[in-house]
Every structure is written in C-alpha cells, then in structure tokens.
Amino acid sequence: METRELRYFVAVAEELHFGRAAQRLGIAQPPLSRAIQQLERRLGATLLERTSRTVALTGAGSVLLAEGRAALAAVDAAERRTRRAARSVTGRPGLVLVTKASASRELLADLLDAYASAPGSVAVDVILCGPGEQGRLLREGRADVALLHRPFDSTAGFDTEELGAEGQVVVLPAGHPLTARDHVHMADITGLPGLPLPRWPGPDGTYPPGPGPEVRDHAQLLQLVALGRALAVSPESCRAQLPGDLAAVPVLDAPKVTTVIAWPPHSRSRAVADLVRTATRLP
C-alpha cells in the first residue's frame, strides 16, 4: 500500500464525498474514484458503500480509516524527524520538548537545568501547547519528548517514565466561603449552585454535552473562576502560579495527578535517553 493511496482513502472516508475529497487533495474526481477502486481490488475488500447519492464506510473501511491515519502520522513523523536530524547537524535545535503551558514551571526548569549541565547534552527547545495537544505533537514528529499528566493526557503509544505524583486542589475566588476550610472532598464541590466544573474538549476537538462552560486552556479556566462562573480542580503545583484573587483548597479524594515524561517508542536517541535519565534522577 502506498501512502498516496492511503491519503486518498482517508480524505474520502473523512469527507464521505468524492468530489470534496478530490478538491481537498487537489486532484480531479475521476482519478480519485479509480484509485479507491484499485485499492479495494488490491485489498480484496469493499471499503466504501456508495450509491449515487451517498457514501458510507464499511466495517473494513472504518478499520482502514483508523489504522491508515495512524500509519500516515507515522510516515509524516519519520519525515519530520529526519529533516530535524539533518538540520541539527548545522543549525542548533537538538531536542524538542513539549508540555502544557499550565504545567509546573519548577519541574521543567529543574529538568532543563539538570540536563543542560549533564555531559554530552544538546540544546533543548521547549514548545508550550494547550492541554491534550502534546500527544499529537509527539506523534507527528514535531517533538521528541513530552511531559504529560495522567490521567488527563493519554500516554497511549508512548514509552513513559513516572516523574512524580501530586494531589489536586480546588481553585476558588478569594472570597468564597469554602476558602476558610483547610481541605474539602469532591462531594463538597460538585453541584455547587452556579459553580459548575468546566468542560474540556475531547481528542477530536468537540465538547461533551452537559452543563459548565467550555474551556480550551488553563488561563481561560482561571479567568472563569475569577469571574465566579466555574470551579477548577487542578494539580496542587498550580498554586505557585495563582493570582492573588484566587485561592486553592486541597481536595482530599480527587485522583492523584502523575507527571510522566514520554517519548516515541522507536528511535530512542542518545539525547532522549539522556534527558529521560536526567528526569528520573531529579530530586
């Protein structure tokens, strides 16, 4: 199977429309029809059920859509990492680390310091991204290593090492009655009138239905809390970054948050291995 065929199929399977898919691919519709037919013939499988009015995925088709996307991502990642490896001979960027913008600054600073002073270390570029994007960036080969936070971020498909765990706190406007408590439980904060928990986008970028405002990043969330429109339950390390008009109270029975360092399972380069080792040996 050639990547061209895969790209074509994924486009059609996503659009469920040959014309739009062809437009997206920058080719005419007839060659696209032919390519899909040929792919089906070679696989010996019907991938799409088509009438002259509608296109639908078969079982085999949805398998190929999921697997094909992953395979294409792997090919693109290979290309991107090769390009980066070639550039790094001359230009600097040796290693790219990606983490959430809202993650603990201390851990990251400690890690970068410790690694920079290690023998044989290379330059590290840091990418800060929105929650849930690290996995994608790592999979696409735009980054070599990521700091993730379980259970929020999926570690599926990566090698990981745990770096530490921490409890969670509820973030409230400074004047809120609950700020007088020295700890709370989940039951104390779910269903507070007018203070719902926010909704985060899923891996596909859409929001689950239900009450609560939609948020995309931590700054938005804190803004909403300050406005008295939502609650936030966050890892306790976020206290260091909390503005004065917000207060945090530990939530005893909230799930522990584990910070992990993750990297793609292949091509464990010397630099990545060193960085991971440095991370696991951090105090």
Add this chain to the structure above:
Amino acid sequence: METRELRYFVAVAEELHFGRAAQRLGIAQPPLSRAIQQLERRLGATLLERTSRTVALTGAGSVLLAEGRAALAAVDAAERRTRRAARSVTGRPGLVLVTKASASRELLADLLDAYASAPGSVAVDVILCGPGEQGRLLREGRADVALLHRPFDSTAGFDTEELGAEGQVVVLPAGHPLTARDHVHMADITGLPGLPLPRWPGPDGTYPPGPGPEVRDHAQLLQLVALGRALAVSPESCRAQLPGDLAAVPVLDAPKVTTVIAWPPHSRSRAVADLVRTATRLP
C-alpha cells in the same frame, strides 16, 4: 514520502550495499540509486555517506531507518487489519490474541471463558508464540491483542492494562540440594558452579555474549534444567506446568512479574474493548 521510497531506503540502510539491496527489492541497481538520491533531495538531507567502496549511514539516515521501519510496520499493519476486517464479515476469525506458549494457562482459559460468555463477544483465535515475539505480531497487525509479561516483554507503543503480578521461582532438577529450602535469594543461585542462567535472544534475534546456554523458548529451558545444564528463574505460575523431575523454589528478591493485556493504541474496536474490560474484571 511514499512507502516505496521508504522500503527502498530501509533496504539500502540495512544492507549498506546498493547492489544487494536492489536484488532484495527485485529491481535493478540504477533505479534504486536514483530513488535514494531523489529522496535525499526531497528531504534536503544526506542519508547515506557513499564512496565507491563503502556505504554508511549519516545521523539523519539512522533516524530515518528507525522511524521508517516503524512507519512501514504501521502501514503493513493497517493493510493486514483491513484485510482481516473484510474477511471477518464472512469467515469467522473475529479477534486474534497472541501470548507466549509458556504463559499461564489458567489466566488465558479464564479470560477466554469469561469473554465467550459475555454479550456481544466474537470468536477469538489464539496464537502461541515464542518469548518476545508478541510485540512484533501485535505491531504487524497479525494480532489484535496480546498478553505480555513485564519486565520481560516491552510494552512500548501499546496501550496496556495490568492483570496481576506474581513472584518468581527458581526451577531446579528434583534432586538438587536447594530444593530442600522453602525459599532462596538471588545471591544463592547466581554463580552456582555448572548451573548458569541461560541467555535469551534480544529483540534483534542475537544473543548477548557471556556464559550460559542459548535458549529460544521455555521448553528448551526446562529441558536444559532437567539435564542439569542450567537454572531457570520463572514466574511462579509455571509450577502448574512443571514435570515431575523438576522442582521449584520461590526466589524472594527476584523482580515481580506483571501480566498485562496490551493492544495497539488506535482503532480500539468494540471487540478489543470488551475483551480488555473482561480481562480487568477477572477475579
């Protein structure tokens, strides 16, 4: 990047010889040279350092070798799983589970029984393979789900759920003095004269240097133990499969062995999800 280019490059990078690589690929040498040049031009990177007598990988080249192998494996897996999905509409094989031939029979039997009686379950084919091969089979799309044993098997690149942990025992010929003990420590069994620990092949199929016989599977190992030529340290569940002329003694400080169920991180089909859920809810 097309998979054809990747296949060509991987062949050359593995053979480090254009002629042999071309032969392996079933094409002539000149088109291969051209294809690699074109790939290098498109990537803007030198992948191979070639003189008229020798071919060597550059840094970027070894990155592309590792990443390219993984990407090709993903493409092949996509193709294989699609073919299987298409067949399974008519023919039976619904789900393929792979595990070591030497793994605990009870767990597997319990799992298959429990899943078979679950609503909506599909037929499960079981593949038994040699140690260390499960990951490959899963990655190549020949299987949908695997039972692995940490720390022996790498779970890199898969989603996993832990199913249980067990201690290890040392397996000895029935008459050996140590069989009188009700437990031992690692120190008691390393360096026993004439009874070395065996060597297992690495992921690349080669054996690490050192003393001890080379073994490929559990049956070979037990044979060597029975012959008094080696020691075996195995998960305690192997006791159920031990012939009468062998005895097992717990090793208190041997690493715990964790049985995990693993599946590829994409395309979490209904059937795989059901099987995993069944596995985690096993008594």
Add this chain to the structure above:
DNA sequence: GGGCGTCGATACCGTCCGGGTATCGGTCCG
C-alpha cells in the same frame, strides 16, 4: 411525472515517472 441538478463511474488521452540496459568513473587488490 418530467426536467434538472448532483454525484460517482467510465472512456479516452497525454504526460511524466519508475524501471530496464549499457556504460562510466573511482577505488581497492593481486
């Protein structure tokens, strides 16, 4: 219900690219 618009399939054609053979240029070896 007939005309029209939409959409995928088919027919046909040109071009470019991938693959083949022949050969060259450089390097190591006897």
Add this chain to the structure above:
DNA sequence: CGGACCGATACCCGGACGGTATCGACGCCC
C-alpha cells in the same frame, strides 16, 4: 598495471497517474 567491484550517469520504454468529457443513477422540485 589490469581487472574486479561498486555506485553514478545516460538513455530508452512502458505503464500508471492525472485531466477532460460524458454517462448513468438517483433525488428533488415545480
């Protein structure tokens, strides 16, 4: 120094890929 080996180059051919034109089927709407 001649020959063997190896990758690169030159040149040619066929097929595959992409484009345009058109068909056939199906909904829709007046």
